[in-house]
Amino acid sequence: MVDNQLSTMLLYFFGAIVMCGIGMLAVGFFVDINRHFNKWLLALISPVVLAATAASSVLSDRNITNAEFEIGTASGEESAILVWLLRLVTALVLGICIARLISTSQSHESRPRQGGALFAAFLFFYVTNAVLNNIFGIKPVFDQRLIYPALVFLVVYLSRGKGFTPMIDATKWGLLLFCIASVAAIPLFPQAAVQQNYAGVLPSIHIRLWGLGSNPNSIGPLALVLLLLQIYRPFSSRLLQLAGYVVGLIVLVLSQSKTAWFAAIIAIPTLWWGHLLYAAETRGRPRHSAYTLRSFSRPILACLLGLAAVTALAYIFILDPFAKLANDEQVTSLTGRTDIWALAIDTWKQNPLFGYGTSMWDVEFRRLSGMNYAYHAHNQFLQSLSVAGLLGLLGLLVYTFVLFRQAFASNTATRGFSLALFWVIFIRYFTEAPLNMSSIFSGEFVTHLLLFSLVLTRGREPAAIPHAQHDYEPLQNLQWR
Template identity: 30%
Template sequence: MPASLTVSQGSAASQGKDPLLRFALICEIAVAFACLVLFTEGLLPRLFASEENPESGFLRLLWLPVYGLVGMGALWKLPQMFRAALRMPFLLFILLLACASVAWSINPEVTERRAVAIVATTLAGFYLAVRYDWRTLLRLLGAVWIFLAFISLGAGLAAPGFGIMDEVHVGAWRGLWWEKNAMGGHMARAAFLCAFLFLMDKPWRMVWGGGVLLCAALVILSTSKTALLGLMLGFGVLAGAAWMRRGPVTTISSIWLGVILVGAFATVMVVEPGLVFQLLGRDATLTGRTDIWAVLIDAIGQRPLFGYGYAAFWGAESQPAYMVRLATEWLVPTAHNGWLETALSIGLVGLAGFAICYLVMLWRSVLLAFRSWNGVFACGVALQFLLFSLSESIALQQNAIVWVTFVAVAVKVAIPQRAASREPKREQVSAVRGERLARMAARPAIVRIR
């Protein structure tokens, strides 16, 4: 197992010998687990809200203690959070722009409320990155997704009216979410995470292997073509990384092969896109998405620089949203594209900031991948994020685990590896010294008689 996926033995030993500290850590992990389950937006919106209005008064109140816990964690780890933030200037820029957009928003009340939510959501990602090492963070996320996968499986088997769609896309599994694409996307990302842990985390290999099979099965049951493509992409990243580590010649040739394949795919998309969509089982409009995008590009052109205000465009009384729905002849809920959604919220200026933030994160992930398998995982997260952002509004989304995970991984790869490992080493040295002192104190005194 790579050293980056292990914790210091001294730290683990010291925690294990202090029952109070161990209990506190268990409670902390349990709270983090519960908060991450809420960030998945599964089950509770189905019970206490509607698909047309996913927010309700109860859910807003439910998020308040989560934001409070995130704020407490941020204050606790303030120095580490500040140092990490300095390495994420473009992420801070788009956050500040989202908050400042209250000044020009078409719905200032909604923008103000959701700006607080996106700041708290982003801080949650920062906290996870600076608080936990790679192994603990990925184990925590893996446990969350296996838990939700089991509940989704149970919902489909025990309550098919709840867990399986019966109107549009009849027979497609949706689990705890509103529609099949949401569950399929989550399970595709979860299967990639479990597959990575299956390779790296030997003590829990059986658990992660079962998670891979369960999550992959739910992807297939969702019938989501994008989710299936995301699943294949995640597995392909792991297989490609394993192949490239056979030697420098293999690495260079694989990189060139990847460049050729990407170029060929781009060429086919430009010359004959219908062929690709036909292979995916879709028409050239991506089930009507391109019609929405064409209208939204015109809407962006009306307020190009700073947009309509963060999360304000799709309000029930929004005149621009009404015009989009009138032109497309259906109640469009989102842009179905993370990049267009960002441009609607904070304009092309914000979109440029997010694009740079993404490219920096991807570049850092690639550099780390040459030294550590953690970088391979980060590359997979970045590529899956890009894929799903082309058809789903997952970028800069409040109260969403996809954004929490993206921020956490982006911060992780931004933190220098030496700095990240310095604290565990200090804990290990302190623990070793403590054990030596304890052994010395336990030894009987030797009195020499002269």
């Protein structure tokens, strides 16, 4: 018995040494990659997360054909392949973050002074919504998945001297491929991508597109973000531009996300308004960044014509549509959200200061509450209130105020894009939980990270750096335009 215990201890000891060696080699590998591709390495996080999210929808073997009646079991199960895929992607993201942390700690690169208030507000939001509530809440818990989003935001803050253009381009490419894959999934993986017999507002269309996203209310805003990115910073190829507009509009329309549609009505005119006001101040930028008014008006006109066509069809084929909506139980109850909101408030009352904890809305909580369809509070204010109490709500309000202030300050440099993207997130506050920090594998994380990185330096890019300089050399002459 003693010999067996000694053998087991030696096995664990040498196993730990081997794992430490592999970890050190991996860190060295990522540091070396960062030295050669430091401009794009951090920007790869968003496309990698989107790819993992898309793969999860297929590998989980979900069946959302009758999701309206089986929403609690439609998400599928985490197979062994899916679990290891998510672990590998998480390890990749951690490797990128560690490499950037080592790079910033060993370099003397100049960083802009802007961004300190935004990051401090984010830390306050994170501590109140993911740390204190998990210590003093109704159900204390430690979840290592909460660390990864905060680590990514920390690395983006420390790397703010790199500029935001790589993040925008990488996210735009990632969203384009994600939307193309979601449209392709309609004939290839219909059980995982298309909800049948959906009673939506579009005439003669009784399906709802989930695509390769976690749900329609997640993939719809992602398609809107793709459209905004293409308007703000178009692809150099007209074919790619056309493909992006087509798949973006298909996903946005077929997702039947009313919140995304309303956000589009606010965000696109905001971007148009910003372009009219500030285009003259950005004429010194490359041609592909300064979108002419003539070119800009084309997608706006297409969206308006499409909206007019849908409205006309609704009045032609639906008798008395307003009376139908008024009597629709889904509309009057906001698709069941009122019951979820009531549950969130009742749960918050049990611990008003710190809330329940981030384990609220997990499988066990949904089973005990009898709401298998409630994956979050479907309202960001109530989400913070129920999960983190009054302190969490305070953290959310402070962070939202600072985020809006920085987005507005960046509006000139981004020609309206920062404020338009802020509206996409803020409008979702009232029906979704777009600032949920429980995981990096979500479209909400990608959109939040994009806005954070964009407004961190108020939309200003660093001046060109000589080719001979890199992360590990002093950048004493770095200036900002």
